[in-house]
Amino acid sequence: MTRDVRIADPAETLQEAARAMAELDAGFLPVGEGDRLIGVITDRDIVIRGVANGRASDTTVREVMSPDVRYCYADDSCVDILYNMADLQVRRLPVVDRDKRLVGIVSITDLATNGESSLAGEALTQIARPSEYHSQSV
Known part of the structure; x- marks a missing residue:
């Protein structure tokens, strides 16, 4: 992060x-x-x-x-954050404490380079799938 x-x-x-x-x-x-x-x-x-x-x-x-x-908590597990990223189709999330104060930003790269490369690859597959979340329409 x-x-x-x-x-x-x-x-x-x-x-x-x-x-x-x-x-x-x-x-x-x-x-x-x-x-x-x-x-x-x-x-x-x-x-x-x-x-x-x-x-x-x-x-x-x-x-x-x-x-x-969309955000995650500082005490969330890496696995939970990756599943959240996959569901939301985002590559990075603000990280907040339990008082919802910003403490950082976590990216899929952060997680992939810190021991979660296999799961990060699976999450990236879900993030990259076509959906209404990331429409190119103007």
Whole structure:
């Protein structure tokens, strides 16, 4: 899990979020307001909901973020997290403590390189299957 997480502000522009992703070499930022996690923004959100819809680089993160935050708990087992990722068809999840405070981000790569490579491969197969969760329609 990555513990030092950059949190996007919902008032940030898409350009600022994209620049942060480029600097971090990441395609995902949690979005927070105060001490609350209110969404996530991905490079895909910027492209599909932003650019493909003709939105300018000064569009706010709030306008294109995914507000339906899926997460896992810090004390969840790796197996449970991988099954959750497969069910949700996501490659990364915010990690929260039991008070629902963000403590990090876990990716399928984190899990695969830490002893769960076989199960991570099975999860990735489910993540990659076509579904309505990841529609390309604009």
